[in-house]
Amino acid sequence: MDNTIGSKIRFLRNRDGYTQKELAEKLNIAKSTMSQYESNNRIPSDDLKIEIANLFNVSTDYLLGRTDGLVPVRDINQDLYDEHDYTAELKSLIDDEEFRTEFLDFEDWTDEEKRNILFAIRANRALREKNEKK
Structure with missing residues (x-):
């Protein structure tokens, strides 16, 4: 897998069993827009990057290629903020x-x-x- 945001989105979509159409509907965007994101012909807005990261439970750093780690963000941090x-x-x-x-x-x-x-x-x-x- 290359390190582009489009390849990361495609990987996460496939990992979680979504079609492009299903993911596009979840994100309230057109299927053609999702296709453009995955083919790196268009870049999602910062707000949409955050929404995608939250949906797939990964960091925006992962989406941006700053880290290859797929450790779920909530799993790492949640217990640190709960009474512990x-x-x-x-x-x-x-x-x-x-x-x-x-x-x-x-x-x-x-x-x-x-x-x-x-x-x-x-x-x-x-x-x-x-x-x-x-």
Whole structure:
């Protein structure tokens, strides 16, 4: 699969079993417009990109080719915003030998995986520094 928005939309549509007509109807657009999006002859508006991402439960970064990850956005983030015992989850991860082995074996990670972890660590450090100044 190439990395264009049209190929991503086509992939997601096929993955979820929609015809072009069915997806077009869900998005309140013409089937011919959907065809143009999938063939990269036309680019969806930003609002429609968000609607498509929400419908297929992927990030707009995925649609735009900034990431190949198909991890559902809601699945990753929802439990982080619900009431959650973060301390217990972190302790559980640290106590899990399989996790420690996987985490410490970062040389086999993709650049994207390394970047994500480094981003989280840097963001946490910046937040700590900000809170310490208060």
